[in-house]
Amino acid sequence: MHYAIRRILGIIPVLFFTWTIVFGVIQLIPGDPVNLMLAGVPASAEVRENERRRLGLDRPIIERYVTFLGRALRGDLGESYRSRQPVSKMISEQASSTLQLAAGGLAVGLTVGLLLGMLAGLMPNTWVDTLCMLVALAGVSLPSFWIGMMLIYVFGMTLAWVPIVGSGFSALILPSITVGLFVAGGFARLVRSSIIDAMGQDYIRTARAKGLSRFSIAFKHALRNALIPPVTLLGIQIAVLIGGAVVTENVFARPGLGTMLVEAVLNKDLPLVQALVVYTTAAYVIINLVVDLLYGLIDPRVQAGRS
Incomplete structure (x- = not known):
């Protein structure tokens, strides 16, 4: 406390x-x-x-x-x-769209990144590890606008499974995937390295000697102790998402804080630029505070050290 x-x-x-x-x-x-x-x-x-x-x-x-x-x-x-x-009124009108995109991208990034990182970390130096890291590297390396346009062409135009523009959950799927793949790439690589490091610790060998299942060892022991570095990266990614995924918003013609900031700079609307920067920095600081407090919940040793 x-x-x-x-x-x-x-x-x-x-x-x-x-x-x-x-x-x-x-x-x-x-x-x-x-x-x-x-x-x-x-x-x-x-x-x-x-x-x-x-x-x-x-x-x-x-x-x-x-x-x-x-x-x-x-x-x-x-x-x-x-x-x-x-x-403040202008920002509040656009904030909901940005928060929706940030939440959708975060959900995709966490799910895909955790899955890829766990598979690669539990089976290092195998074809599964190579395949997972190739997918993660592609998510980090490929430009967001290219991924967005490919998703629009394949799933929006060719297959017509989801709408390209509009409002509602269905119109949020493709932008969330576009943003989430970038988040998943960095998250998966960090989870992989943390899992490999955790699996070599003494408490993992003790758990194996007790006859615990591979699933129990991976998720109850290794994952929890390996989460602090990925959570740190996740805090930075959340702040970036709240700041606005400008490219993604423009590709999918979505309103948002990122697009608003670009337009405000081009129009030299100084009060709006100033307000956006003030709110973004405040959100960034608060998110980092929350991430710092999460360390103690993830690893009791951190809480004990602080006490």
């Missing part, structure tokens, strides 16, 4: 540091925010000054910085220059 409290309190300086960098970088970007908001529409100096006052740009930078931190804690980071809508 004390360790969890310390880690939660440790989030505060990390978020403070990252959000400070975000604010500073946005301030260094050249260009007048009022001109970006007006998007070339002619306006008098009085109108520009009133708009600058409404945005708070006439105040000192320190005051704007304190206001920014306060709004970030409340989840209010201003209005979009382009749509004039609150950026």
